[in-house]
Each structure stands twice: as structure tokens, then as C-alpha cells.
Amino acid sequence: MSKFDLFLQQIFNGLVLGSIYALVALGYTMVYGILQLINFAHGEVVMVGALVSLWVSLKLIASGVPGPLVFVLGLTAAVPACMLLGFLIERIAYRPLRRAPRLAPLITAIGVSIVLQALAMMLWGKQYKSVPQLIPAIPLHVGGATISTLQLFIIAVSCVLMAGLLVLINKTPLGRAMRATAQDPTVAGLMGVDINRVISITFIIGSALAAVAGVLVSQNYGIAHYYMGFLLGLKAFTAAVLGGIGNLTGAMLGGVLLGLIESLGAGYIGDLSGGFFGSHYKDVFAFLVLILVLVLRPSGLLGERVGGRA
């Protein structure tokens, strides 16, 4: 592989990773835009989505259903499950604390995250589970680099979902209600927006996206386990901050950028540091990006509001 092909390969990997980050980041950013709350449990929703669909898929494959159909059925099981989960999380852990000091919902969020991990661990075990390949991954050659049909599929699904979300937010009455609530909940309430309903729907939409992301990411790596949501959630949050939290386009941009940074960083860190650091430091990049963005430009790339509001 020539140097350029290697570069191209890293770009492809970065785009696939980035589109998944973007899907998850949307959930963070939507909730943050409306409630100014980091939904720590969001990463765990991704994990639940992946594991539910895996569970359904394994049952269906045993009875001889073809792969792509299993994928769709797995998704139709995972998405409603996660929607319900997202709804319940908001209802139980966040809504009663809406007027409480800021620290309180943050702590319950961590609590929910741990509870979900523990439950997943009890239900599905601690070990890494291998995920059957449901979407055919035929390698396509672009120059010296390869991209599989599965990876193209992941990028395509993410793009479609993100476009759909943008239309929903910008063109429909529900989207208008959501934007109004994000601007000023009290005034939006006075204008006849049912705020509680809008917030519930926000969580439900975010969780649906998270479920899809979970299914896609488990297809991409062929692995799912109870802890997969933690790091993914953290990185997606970083992506949301990078793009400007509260800003939908920003979350998408941030997701893709973070995917690229990570993949290029992991690819080249060995050469750049003279072999001292290797690709096993890949997970450090997300955190470094996060800290740098928060220090240098807390409002993110596309955000307008400054992060330092007390």
C-alpha cells in the first residue's frame, strides 16, 4: 500500500466511525439544547440497542431467516425498546429533578448509566459477544484502499437519518415546538407548547437514533458487550461539544471530524512520536480533543452560546 492509499484508507475508516459518532452525538446535543443536561445514560442506550437487536437476531438466524431481513427485524425490535428506555430515563431520573441544583440530575444520570450497565451484564453476561454479519460486506477497491458495502451502508443510513432529523426539526410543527423549547422553555410554554411532551419526544427521538447507531456499530465491529456504550457515548459527547453543543449540524460535523481525527491520529501517532506512542493510545485522542475544544473554544465550531454560563 502506498502512502496515499494508506491515507485514503484512514479517511474511509474515519468516515464510517464518524457517521456513527454523529448519530449518537445528535442525541446528546438535542437533550442538551433543551434541558442543558448531559444525558450520561445516552451511551448505555446505544449499548442496549445493540444487545437487543443481537438477541433478536440470534433467535431469528436460528430459524433460518435471511440476513438483511434479520437486520431489519432486529432494528425494529431495538428501536422501540430504546425509545421506551429513553422515555423512562427522562421520566424517572430527570423530570423530578428539573428544578433541583445542577449537580442532582447529573448524579442520577451517572446512576442510570451504571444501573443499565449492571442490568445488561446480568442479562447478557460479561463476555464480548460476537455479532453475526447480517449486511454483506463485499470489499470495493478505491485505488489501493478498500471500503466494504457494509461501511457504505452505515454511512448511507446515517446520512438518511440525519437528513430526516433536520427536516423534522426545521420544517414540522413538532420541530418548531422543540426549537422554541430550546430557546426559552417558559415562554414556549406560554405560547401553548406542551413542554413535558416536547422533552419526552426529544428523548425518544434521540434514543431511536442511538438504537440505530448501536446496531450499526455492532455490525461494523462484529462485537457487542455491556460496556460498549461508555466509551462510545463519551466520544459522541466529545463530538457534540466539538461541533457546538445544542447545534444539530454541529453534532454531525463534530462526529465526522472526530472520526477522522481518531482514525488518522491512531494511524500516524506511531510515526510522529518516533514509535514511543502506538495506536493503543487511540482513545486518548477524543479526550484531548475534548479538553482542547473546551479550553480554546468552549462554544464549539458552530455553536453560538458560550459554555461558561453560570
Added chain:
Amino acid sequence: MNTLIDWWHRNRRNTRVVWMTFIVVGVLLALLPFAIDAAFGRTWVRIFDFVLLYVMLALGLNIVVGYAGLLDLGYVAFYAVGAYVYALLASAHFDLHLPFWVLLPLGAVIAAGFGVLLGAPTLRLRGDYLAIVTLGFGEIIRIFLNNLDRPYNITNGPQGINLVDPAQLGAFSFSRTQSIGGITFSGAHKYYYLFLALTLLIIFVSIRLERSRIGRAWVAIREDEVAAEAMGINTRNVKLLAFAMGATFGGVSGGLFASFQGFVSPESFGLMDSIMILCMVVLGGMGHVPGVILGALLLTILPEMLRYVGPLQQQWVGRVLVEPADLRMLLFGLALIVVMLLRPAGLLPSTQRRREFKSDNANAPAGTSTTA
């Protein structure tokens, strides 16, 4: 419990009662390891050593979370720094064997340095951002500890460092069983007294800090940062001080942990451990020293008791349905949620907080305070 607290508040100005209480509590604490040893065995003496260790850690985090209101999710990183400083400089790994009394302050100072390093760029951030950044910081430290074994072996990677020197002051080693004046002190007993002394020191420092000018500045920042700044508090420096102070306590506990355990590995310093310490602070009562001590005591002992849940399941259901370790995680998570929803001030809140929460309910009807 409450009657006891009320009794104390009635009599706290009475010098004779106060001294008597100190003496009684002191004697009880001094006799405790022997009572435990006789009743439950040597393992439980070690568990109580850990209780003291966690009290120190929780009090350190309490400064950051409880007093200053900064949610730190990577606190265990400072514990790790303290432990690794000790382990690296007092083990066969580099063949360095610096004395205990040098390493403990050194670990504290280095941990404080890390606290400032982390705090300086991040402290102007809002609380929830800070939580994520500290979480990331904790993970970075762990990733480095895990991977700094190549190309140069600094931390020995995931295997960790073993055969760490025990605490030793002059010729007096804390790990050896020894007979003093006809009474046999095992290693666990001796560490108990060492930890107890340091815990009492940290409790004393915590309480004095709480009532000092700095402590009041921390609380002011917690309640309303803008107002605090308007009152002339240099919020950045004061917050930085909270971070450094919390990190110092973490570093000291880390060094003690390394000497007591004789072994450190990155596994002991995961996110779950940060969360567990946070649980102790939240459960007991943020910003209230007795509450935090209670929280640390409960959350160290309860998981140990959960060990008995496995065999019990075997007995009743016929097989182990839920692993005790998983159950522990679940219970920690539930504890965080339930305490925040039902008793946000903790099991043993400070009187000030209790009053605040009461008056909040009485004076502020729903809807008057929408934005924080």
C-alpha cells in the same frame, strides 16, 4: 442517630462533656481492631483498614464535590498518582527504596500538581463540562498506566507493580506482626492505627477548612458562582485550591494504599472506583464530614457483606442467579438515583443543608425558580 446528634448539639459548648466524648470515642476507636479481630477474624480488620482509606479518599473528594460543588468524575486518578509514585519509588521495579515518610508527602505534592494541571485549563467550564473532562482525565491516566510499559518500561503495564515496600518508619515496620508490651499487633492492626492517625488528621483539616475563609468561599461558589465573584472571591484560584486540596488527600491515600496492599495495577483505578467514591460522598451527605464518613463506612462494608449473597442464593434458589460483584454495581447505581430523588442532601446532611432544603420547600412554591 438523630437523638445522638441532638444531644451533641445541646452539649457541644460544655467543655467537660466534649472532652469526655473525645476520650470515650478515642478509646473505642483504639480498641476497635481487637474487638473486630475477636468477633469476625483478621479479614475484617483489613476491611476496616480499607474503611479508613476510603474515608480519607471520600473526604478528599468531598472538598471538591461537597464544598466547592465541582463534580469530579476522575478523582481516582489522583489516588492512582499517589499509589504509583509510591510503588515506583519503593519497590524492586526501579530498585529504588525511598523511605515511607519521604514518599507520602511527595505523592501528595505530585498529586496536587496533577490536580492543578487538570484544573487550570478546565475550571472556567460549567459544572457538567467539568464532569466530562475530569472523567476523560481519569481515563487518560489509566490508559497511560496501562500502556507505558513500552518502549520503555515505566509502569509495567497491566501487570502492575508488585512487592511494593510496606510502610516503615525507621526500624518500625507496619507490616510485620509484633508483640508490644505483651499484646500482639498484626500488620493489619498496625496499619489500622497508622490509617486512623492520618484519617483523624484529614478529618481535622477538613473541618477546619470548612469553617475557614477558604471553606466559606468554596461554599459561596457552590451556591452561586456569579454572586461569589461579585463579592470579591477570586473564583478561579479558589476552585483551583479545592482541586489541589482534594488531589492531595487522594495522593496520600494512594500512597497508603500501595504500601498496605503491596501491589498496584491500573485495574484498581477505573471509572467504577471514581463513582464508588462519589457514591460515598453523595450517599452520606455532600459537604458534611460526619455524613461522608458514614457514607464511606457503609459503602465499604456493604459490598463485603454482599459476598455472602452468593452462597445464600445457592442455598435458597439452588444456583447463583446474580454475581455479588454485579449486584454491587447495580446497588451503587440505584443508590445514586434514589438518594438524589428522595434525600438529595444525603443520609446525614449538615444542619445548614437540612435547613436550606426545608426552607426551600416552605418558601419557594413550584415555578418560582426556573433557571439555575
